Amino acid sequence: MDGTSQIGDHYHVIKKLGQGTFSHVLMARELISGHLVALKFVRKDRTRQTTFIHELNILIALSEYPGIIKTYPTYIETMDYFIFTQELAPAGTLQSIIKAEVGIPEEVVKRCAVQITAALDYMHGRGLVHRDLKPDNVLLMDKECYHIKLCDFGFTQLVGSLIPSMSHIIPYMPPELCSLKPKQLLVLDQSMDIWSLGILLFVALTGYFPWEEAVGHNHKYQMFLHWQDNRNYVPAPLLWKGFTQKALVMFLKLLSHNPSSRSPPDTVLKFLHLPWTAKVSSDSLVVEGDLNIIILDDNDELQVIEYIIQEQEQVSAVCY
Template structure:
């Protein structure tokens, strides 16, 4: 799957004008207040963490075992504490491409989220070496979700509802603290067991307080909400809201159910997105887009709510729970329940593949 497009942000929480239209992502006074409080709390944690960074080389304190993951901005290693012998995951960010502020934001967000079953647990140890910044988390050893999504098939039978419920719970926890995750994709969902029964959200480098002003700098991708593709309602950008995460969750679940992206980018000139908009306007069977073949009515309703192009009408991530226990995929001659057979292949021309 492709990486998230680069964005430029104004790091202070931004306010939407009182007359901002809901469809352009305007904030209510309560949403603005919560985002401002989150921004102040995060700044306070960052100031304290700056003073408590351990000055040491990673190899002096930890034995490097093996890589767990590699991204554009850093890498995650499985390490062993040299004195205690305990296994830990260490995320290492090179100073050449990471500012101290960016490191502290990700480190402190992880600490602030605390203990949640759907979020990778962060430990309060930050390191600064000559060439990098690092912090420690619990090790999750079964890779990320992308390795469990078979192109043009999707996740194993029964996995999609479980994954959806756990991610929705993690995102609700994050939203309740006034934060927006902003980087939901299978590569950032870690899998705790070989059967893909437990997953955890990781990588909070793009997480920001609600209301932070955001402007899209790179080309839009399937996970990019359509309101980010339009001219921003404020000169400095769009005040971000949890609806961005709801959209990305809908795209991720579609990939998990079909093994395909629903579209390349959420713009009318994209043929698959154009077909989706036409189908929403008049949901008759002959107009059903090809990538959506094989999905059951419950999945149609769930994804239709998460993928509403109008941010003010988009359903929250917690709406996932309304559709649990119902079939999400069809199979020939009937419907697939949570433990049923594989559904039909997704109809998109572009399957989900690792490293796209």
């Protein structure tokens, strides 16, 4: 039972917008005003009333910010659902426009980055951590991402809250949460959102995850950690070779293994004027900007060669 039969006096349901483990979302038209809205149906068999009220209160409190989806201060309770109303995001989610193995254009990602970091700064300034930042939870008011909004605050809690281990791990989770054992608790702070922001930007630019989970036994994550700890001596892992050196610096600031070393979200703004993705030439070389850096793929091993262009057109190559 989807609950639609119990709201017929107030709304005309048009179609389903999304489905999750704990809830589903429908597009509907308010019968009195004629406005299109999004109705979120939260399953009562999966959600305690106190948890629902907690999320609803956070949503209402954050609604005044333009980069967070507006939630109306009422709800309907049926036998099976808690139902509340939000403004409609007509262009879907950020996830819906990310092409697998391709991503979305850099200029679009940068537009998203500006708005997401501003929304996170707004939340963090009020002592709140989103805890579930991912492309599915970024709503688009237009397909070009000139106006986007954060949503889904079911996991949001105050800084300093004690959070348990999760029943399953997703790529957006930071290593300190991935490695948490049952019955252990983690003191929550904003660094968790910063890590998720870094993964979100990587996925948006590439169309794939850098790893499945940020744990020691994951080979892709091991390679990243090895590079992070020895980046003056070893090149970036293969999955990261499509980024410029400046973009790699940005990612390292967001994805530090040490939570206390992660830079604040607005660090991203300092890199907006720089290219993030490297140009790929026809002979499979990854070329950065003015040819100062070239990354070669040689026998499955990357060699990074820095070309120092002298005034007399002499070029010397230094391998590291």
